[in-house]
Amino acid sequence: MRTLILCSFLFTQILFSQQPFPKDYFQSPLGVPIVLSGSFGELRSNHFHSGLDIKTQQREGLDVFAAAQGYVSRIKIQHYGYGKAIYLTHPNGYTTVYAHLQSFGPKLQEYVKKKQYEKQSYEIELFPKPGELSVAKGELIAYSGNTGGSGGPHLHYEIRNAKSEPINPLLFGYHVKDTRAPRILGVYGYALGGGSVINNTNNRIELRLTKKDNNTFIADKIYVQGTIGLGVETYDQFDMAYNKNGAYKVCTKVDGVPNFEFNFTSFSFAESRYINTLIDYPTYINKRKRIQKCYIEPYNRLSIYSKKDNNGMITVEPGQNYTISLEVSDLAGNVSVVEIPVEGKKQELLRAKENFRSENYLISKRDNIFKVGKATVYFPEDSFYYDFFLDLQQNGDTIKVHNHDIPMRKNYTLSIDLDSVNKRDIDKYFIAHASDNGYLSYQNTYRKSSVLSTRTRALGNFVVAKDTIGPKIRPSNFQDGQWLSNFKTLKLIITDDLSGINSYRAKINNQWVLMEYEYKKNSLTYDLSDIEFKDATHLLEVVVTDNVGNSTTYKAVFHQK
Known part of the structure; x- marks a missing residue:
């Protein structure tokens, strides 16, 4: 009988997963009005936000309800990340996720605590079998909290499809009042390819905008030689909240014809780190501005694009005039528009981009090994998205491994020889990353003989530190x-x-x-x-x-x- 029920459940999952997003299947996971502090697809550090952050009235302990009938398919408790989280799998093929919880409902709390005592561990990950922990729609499953990597009390809520890909929950019929158009903070032009110039420079330029009406701006005309791409810094706000959230959709048109669009309907976790190819990463690192590029570079593998003529790059012919429109919109239909007059014009390059060069050239599609003083740096294939000149230096006891403004894909290995230290305390040494203000952060360090090594994605300055004092x-x-x-x-x-x-x-x-x-x-x-x-x-x-x-x-x- 149990096998029959399981097969029926799986068949229903497959059948329902082929349907459009159901608008009335999932109820709200909270008993308070939905007010958002974070939106789906919002730009975060090294990842896209995979759900909604629902405000809990600045407090913990609110009842969290099952959004639909199903069973608990996963429970994970960790010090960081999602903290305490529940995963419910539903008969229609979707999974809902509830994270940063304070604690679980009585039934789940008893189940989890028993497992923690059996394993003698606070951090735990459990995968109950279908039917072992069934829940009804609207059943109390947990209490909201602030556990894990949460910056304040709220409920992180996700809906994932049968492939475990997160989908924008606002597409499932949840109503969040939104009467405000996204705000555009800046629009930028990028000269792409050899010989391209915008207003006598091949550096990124910020366009000067003039307000036409509430949600429309006109940029000063730009003069272009060659091919360009655009970038936009923007955010969206829902009613009843001051939080700066991510916009749902960005598109561009050339003389009224759409040529480029991306939106945050869904994405896969495997591609989330490619967020660093969507944004102007050096500008984010150096100025904390997240400029979203409205063109696609060769190493960008994101699936969020629904229109990408010539990968969003716009070739401007000499003597021709164009009007490029950049539109930013939210799911409620509010739109902000920037109109950009463009004239093709041959011009002299007066302000050229400065390009760093060194004796160390990294080729991203192969393994790379470099020596610097007593350190060895090993970058496996695809550690980075593209090739570039690497800045490696040893200044006294400090090893410099390039700069923070290059995005990394994978961990690399930094090894430092300790042949000159006191071997009596050799186990107390570790590799630390040194911030610009001198703060040292531990890098997971392992030792073989007198060589310390760490696998990390951090770039910048590193030192060997010693810790002999207990907690x-x-x-x-x-x-x-x-x-x-x-x-x-x-x-x-x-x-x-x-x-x-x-x-x-x-x-x-x-x-x-x-x-x-x-x-x-x-x-x-x-x-x-x-x-x-x-x-x-x-x-x-x-x-x-x-x-x-x-x-x-x-x-x-x-x-x-």
């Missing part, structure tokens, strides 16, 4: 010897001043107990209702270890009936 542990809401009979939780604060926290382990009366680590607050929390102890006096022992193996042990006695 610090202090009680937060109790004191040694205190009665905690009326307490719900027991909390500690743990910190490390250099290499960072790697692991922790807690016992009460020599029995492992579950403690929840919240890195944003540097806190460890134990739920005092987890275990019923027979005696009234209890010994708490917590061991915290940093990334190079320094450990600190904290012990305290508490009393509880």
